[in-house]
Amino acid sequence: MSKGLMRSPPLCFTIIQYSGPLADARSYFEWLREDDRFSDILVQISPALSGHAFPKLKVQFKPLVQVDGGIAHLPLLNPSMRATPLEPSEWNKRVEALSRSCDAFSGNVNSDCIILDLRNGYEWDIGHFHGAQRPEVDCFRSTSFGLSETEVNNSDPLADVDKEKTDVLMYCTGGIRCDVYSTILRKKGFKKLYTLKGGVSHYLENEGPVEWIGNLFVFDSRLSLPPASYNPRSTAQTCDLQHAIKKEKFAKCYLCGSVVQELRHRNCANLDCNLLFLCCSDCVSSFRGCCCSTCMTAPRLRPVLPGHQRYKKWHLYRDLEKQPS
Numbered sequence: 001m002s003k004g005l006m007r008s009p010p011l012c013f014t015i016i017q018y019s020g021p022l023a024d025a026r027s028y029f030e031w032l033r034e035d036d037r038f039s040d041i042l043v044q045i046s047p048a049l050s051g052h053a054f055p056k057l058k059v060q061f062k063p064l065v066q067v068d069g070g071i072a073h074l075p076l077l078n079p080s081m082r083a084t085p086l087e088p089s090e091w092n093k094r095v096e097a098l099s100r101s102c103d104a105f106s107g108n109v110n111s112d113c114i115i116l117d118l119r120n121g122y123e124w125d126i127g128h129f130h131g132a133q134r135p136e137v138d139c140f141r142s143t144s145f146g147l148s149e150t151e152v153n154n155s156d157p158l159a160d161v162d163k164e165k166t167d168v169l170m171y172c173t174g175g176i177r178c179d180v181y182s183t184i185l186r187k188k189g190f191k192k193l194y195t196l197k198g199g200v201s202h203y204l205e206n207e208g209p210v211e212w213i214g215n216l217f218v219f220d221s222r223l224s225l226p227p228a229s230y231n232p233r234s235t236a237q238t239c240d241l242q243h244a245i246k247k248e249k250f251a252k253c254y255l256c257g258s259v260v261q262e263l264r265h266r267n268c269a270n271l272d273c274n275l276l277f278l279c280c281s282d283c284v285s286s287f288r289g290c291c292c293s294t295c296m297t298a299p300r301l302r303p304v305l306p307g308h309q310r311y312k313k314w315h316l317y318r319d320l321e322k323q324p325s
């Protein structure tokens, strides 16, 4: 059991992520919460499908959310400047109501309510809430959702929304990014802001994959987790995944555009590129694990790995080259 991500002021969020046998993880955090210093800690127990999810203990004091311009000037400690957090059950009701009121698959938008995915584009590619658009950027840090002062950007889902009347439902993996971003949107004049408390991982634990399509991207060596790993009771995905993949144009190979069989990214075999991308098995072999033909001729190429493995330190592959074949 390991990995602590601890927040220091100005945000004052303390988060711990554990992986390990569920009963052990629960008793450990109950014990921890008895200490006043950790009584308001947010604990996430992360499922490990095979082996240890977090082989190293990490204790970090650093901003988990980075936005252009930094976060020091944001009113993060003022609850009225943040969005209203919704419990997973309440979020579920809202998203289901939105689904009923408009056909998100066909692109019809309900002008009273919008679902905003605040993660990176590649995270959306393997799973997201029904009705949430793909983020316009691969790195959230440079997103401009709702921020454009002068020109209306067509890819900005907040470009035409009524700042006074439209409900903006925001979500991210663990819930913190939304807290930060909601203060930015509040300062821009958006009135009806809501966040998914505890993020998608907390939602899947409590509600199962209702209105969720696909897998959840995670930032450790597992990369992708199916909803059932958060909530073993939910055996059947309520949304028809194949239908969703067809209609929502996600889960596509980065190279050829065909639907991938496995909702899991891989890193480009070129160490100096290292792009995270989705790739079909045919393109993995024809591009030898690379994201493009240019990377195939790069000097620091690593071998093609099976999809469930991740690259280790470069010296392991560099030294392989020196061994006689």
Ligand SMILES: [Zn+2]
Binding pocket: 253, 254, 255, 256, 257, 258, 279, 280, 281, 282, 283, 284
């Ligand atoms: Zn392909």
Ligand SMILES: [Zn+2]
Binding pocket: 268, 269, 270, 273, 274, 275, 290, 291, 292, 295
């Ligand atoms: Zn590449």
